[in-house]
Amino acid sequence: MTATVRRAELADRVAAELLRELGASPSVRCEIDWAGPVELPLADETAVQAACGIMHVHGRASGTPQRLGLDYASTVAGVLAAQGALAGSLARARGARIDSARTSVAQSALLIVGQYLAVATSDDEWAESWEPGGRPPFRSREGIRFELETLRPEGWQRFWQQLGADPADIATGWLPFQQRFATAAARLPERLHTRLRQLCYAEIARAAEESGVSALPVRDDPAQPVEVPACTFLDLPGSATARSWTGGGPLDGIVVVESTRRIQGPMAGHVLGMLGAEVIRVEPPGGDPMRGVPPMSGECSARFRALNDGKRVEELDLKSAAGRRELRELVAGADAFVHNWAPGRAERSGLDADDLARTRPGLVYAWSSGWAPLDWPYPPLGTDFLVQAHSGIAAAAYPQQEPPAPSLLTVTDILGGLVCATGVLGALLRRERTGLGARVDSSLYSAAGVLPRPDRRRARAPRDRPLATADGYLALSESPGLDPALLREDTTENWRNRLAERGIHATPVCVDLRELAADPRVGKALHHSTHVAPTPAWEFA
Template sequence: MTATAVAAAPLAGTAVRAVGDTVPVRVAASRLRALGCAVDRVGGRPPAAASAGRIDLVTGPAGTASPVGCDLAWSLPSVPLADERDVQAACGLAYLHGRSRGGPRFLPVDYASLCAGALAAQAVAVAALTLLRGGPALRASVSVAGAALLAVAPYTAEATATRGTPPSPGPGEPPPFRSADGVRFEIETLDPEAWLRFWEALGAPTAAIAAGWAPFQRRFATAVCPLPAALFAALASVPFTAVRDLAREHGVGAVPLRPLADVTDEAEPPRRLRGLDAPAGPDLPPWSATGPGPLAGLRVVEATNRVQGPLAGLLLTLLGADTVRVEPPGGDPMRGVPPLAGGLSARFAAFNRGKEAVECDLRTAGGRRAAADLAVDGHVLLYNWPPGRAERFGLGVDDLTDRAPGLVHVHADGWAGAEPSPGVPATDFLVQAHGGIADLLFDGVTDPAPSLVTLTDVLGGILAAEAALAGLLLRSRTGVGASGRTALVDAARLLRRVGRGTAHRPRTGTAPVADPASAARTFPEAFTRVHGTALPRAPWTFVPLTEEGR
């Protein structure tokens, strides 16, 4: 069978009322509208329990009145916070964004608010799915602080695992680089051999090449990247076209920093959720009152690495899904990356705790069959392989639809076919550069540069989890599975649509800037401790509404 894709709006026929004119509310409303929900915007101040706004699902998926919804607050109970700047200061975002430049810097975008709005939309989608599965009306709550703490969770895990003062970045400067003709750009490779060949072709000193690899490789984990001056000098002597050609020849990506004015967005973001042209499968398991969360009884099969995919899987796990990771023989190599806590990498644990792991060698026919068997027994298949790899493994939509017509396929992609040139890696910092995010983050103090906080990776993970929920909603309403594709470029697009914020503007009375370890101590309710390491709890709470409580 060919799973011919048809467009679908999983929340068609539903309606919400959005209360409050804040970024979290506007983002939540836009995400729900994209899922097919009608949105009624209401002015005025939200109730005290929802200081950042409120979303009420006034018409549920069955077309009847519904009391479910989501309250948005700025803070968690530990510390009162009033706005985005307070949140960035107290939760570690300002510390991490400024760490590579020698001191705290506030993001000039309302990043925590944006993440909170997307999580609030997920909460409403989960509440609607719970109703479709025969469960009760749920009232959810999300805080902007909780969203910020989720975004910095790997840094918090590493900081609390080491139980020490964060080390100094050391001598050197972070990218971006500048070519002889004045082009500012980022480079990327995950291969040390490609790194060596590229710099040798440029004539860089061997000592500088060797000294630069470790900080370059770990910049995703540390939010710093002090590189030797000799590397900048090597690139400053060559025009960008020559840099790009050398990079392509040696397996390195090179991407100029594009100004926002050069980035053209579609009038409407692309919708990549499609219902499958397939027979109806069995109903989803009914909602369970005794499960670990509203997705209890649902199974997610996850084949992901790094940040975007594992975070999407974590969010589904924290919602109660039973998640199993498909890992290579010997396990995911990231499991052993220091610092370790209880024999497991603290950073790996931040986005992968609570998941089962099954090792499958996808290079072999037996391993591919084992992975396919896992997938067809699940409800969601989530992966972030490069395009085409799922099909090569026999795990594409067409490969599995005959056996699992109700399966929800979610591809957490990078460029989604919009790469700046062939073969360029789809990683966070290159997406920030090409997507105009470096320009968006310009604060008037330093030259435009991508943030070394993985902004699009985290937001991309949230969007991938949203796609899984949307697919499950569609499955509940139509009986057939779905195929969803999200990408890091979608996260960049959403950042551009929200635009610049005001957190970077100086003011008096802002909360002191905390590092991630301090933030974990300040907000203990947002973390669980495993071997002394602070790992994120669910960013939502859900409370069933009884007849008396409605």
């Protein structure tokens, strides 16, 4: 095979392990290659991260592109392959003539950076704003590195006021802290960091608890402290009548109702929609507030559209009895229900799995949480950067010569949504074969376990820091055997050719997502409207 179509072995292993864990025996196999429809010479994880924007987004916090220390694109490709196998098998069981499926590591990378790509290419005149420096994690007087999380400005203000921070710094720091999920950078005032370095961690943790803020140390060990399954199934009462396949995508005729927010939950519905399901998105009266967050793509937030385009919207007040009744009516005609509500909300609202299974026998009910099945006495917020800090991902994201830190690329949010969608597909295929509905539980923490990582932090390798040239950067999977300063004396393209003559494969690093979107070699994997978005990541035949 040529380099661009040889098998991605790690992605194969991830797909096989996920399918084994789900107890699925798909009748359709999904092949994985490196580039797929992307017409670039991509032969390994480093090349894909460089060419498809992952190094750029991961490196924003430091100001230069940097390789994410995990084989993230390959892992996501493995999850996509499991989805392709399950979706194709489900369609085949429903009458479709599908024999094979295919995806690629490059397409997985484009899906990973999809929100950032939408922002960079929106038709809004709003200027994308992110600056390196000042990012969490923080450090206490004893040297403990830790992450903070709060979703409310009131908590942020109370926390810092208790610790005696300057009011101007508190006000200045909130927006970059709150926006770090969107920008992959967080330029916080240095005096906030300085203030925490003057305090012991016990004092900081006490102030966090009293303010409703979550504080969690960043582990130095990359191994996941508690291994949990990616998804768990629990039988629900009743059985479902099969829906015939009527053409189109493999999930054509399948109806999914979702009540989700932020990234993790909407990503699950987005993937199911890309596979052909009708996705009905439940939003509060007046619509999801995230719809109005700039930059705008047409009349809606570009970042919101990246995960929610194509979904039918129903506005329901789930705090009212009438709204909950309307949700049950929607679920009565659906195959699956997906939410990522806070723990306890479903039970308090009478909308837990057993409640909705009585409304819709044979329902696939999926809850994608933050920490399940971990049992915390006082659980911290279940958000991406805290999960990275505790799960070991932060320790694996950077080489051992650098302090461990969560990547501000939302690693577990994206992967958590994809794992949830995979669980839904596995449960739908199981229902097609047995008639049984199921509760599907997954979390950001359980998704973190899908990412292969080393037993200990690894030493820095040439691939970690792309080399600067006269007009850009080159990523190499091996040492070029020359002084890196020499590369600054010539252009990226000239050095790429010179290194190729020596048998060293070098990949130009994407440092502008707008240029990536405009590259005709990537065009077959992208859809252009008022912003640019990845096309569905699978081919079925």
